[in-house]
């Protein structure tokens with residue numbers, strides 16, 4: 001079968017992009033090195049909001065807001081069409097001190113983003129002492145592994161060919177065009193190629209990605225067993241968040257570690273996350289701990305992803321480097337990449353998401 005487009009990488013960005021292109025009528029093949037949806041996208045928490053948006057530059061919050069505006073319909077139609085419910089829920093988030101209250105309120109006011117100063121105890125009754133909090137009722141969440149399953153099912157139903165254990169190991173080019181990609185199963189050719197390989201985007205691109213500043217940033221998470229409804233909303237304090245799932249499980253995260261491609265877990269992070277989780281919600285004792293895991297985020301300078309065509313190769317694109325917010329940004333990034341590839345008008349100024357270079361980038365991890 002002749003492909004219109006080949007997607008490289010089967011995380012949330014690759015699946016969302018494949019589905020969007022298939023919806024536009026393209027014949028798409030997705031090549032995944034190992035198994036679809038097992039890396040960063042599986043490991044993530046699924047909060048659909050840039051935790052402290054007032055700390056980020058506009059291109060992060062603009063893309064996140066565009067994507068959030070698509071999310072509910074996207075998740076609910078996936079649930080209806082596949083029977084796999086990604087559990088989208090507008091559960092709200094309570095932000096506990098310390099945080100920059102005037103910056104937070106100014107950011108929310110400027111965007112008409114609902115926010116309210118509350119006593120933390122009004123939402124989290126176990127917190128005493130009149131601690132104040134910022135209540136953000138619009139903040140939503142999704143259950144990543146289910147979203148990934150639903151995306152795969154829908155993409156395949158739309159005709160996307162998903163090839164697992166098909167690692168892209170090289171590029172065949174001719175003039176200013178990619179002619180084919182090499183995999184251990186042979187060559188695959190298409191009119192266009194979209195790299196969605198997350199933290200591996202630079203090594204996958206080889207010499208074609210030498211200028212990119214995308215680097216792995218490890219994040220560790222804990223999962224606790226709990227009673228449904230016991231934790232009523234997402235809670236964020238001092239960089240640690242708790243996310244309640246519908247069935248009572250609570251996720252606690254996360255760490256930000258520059259350790260290369262090491263996706264192992266550590267006892268140090270376990271101890272720190274356990275102590276912080278328990279301080280925020282005393283029910284999270286070690287006997288309720290179910291699992292610890294880690295994922296490698298595709299870290300980018302200032303958290304700004306790249307949604308762009310290669311500067312020299314006219315049929316090679318990158319949708320990558322979403323760092324801490326790739327789940328939040330997935331439907332929006334897929335839409336924008338499809339518009340770019342098909343020459344359609346864009347709803348946003350795409351300049352900030354252009355192909356970056358190491359020389360121009362000043363890496364800065366915002367915690």
Ligand SMILES: Cc1cc2nc3c(=O)[nH]c(=O)nc-3n(C[C@H](O)[C@H](O)[C@H](O)COP(=O)(O)OP(=O)(O)OC[C@H]3O[C@@H](n4cnc5c(N)ncnc54)[C@H](O)[C@@H]3O)c2cc1C
Nearest residue numbers: 009011013033041044045046047168198219295326327328
């Ligand atoms: C602990 C943690 C918590 C997070 N919490 C949130 C959150 O609450 N909200 C949010 O929005 N985001 C969150 N994130 C970030 C989010 O998960 C990532 O930004 C997102 O998953 C990136 O998606 P991706 O598809 O680009 O990468 P990945 O999911 O890593 O997918 C890349 C895929 O490319 C494949 N690949 C690599 N090399 C090749 C090759 N040579 N050939 C073929 N395939 C290849 C890989 O096997 C992988 O499947 C979190 C991340 C972590 C780790």
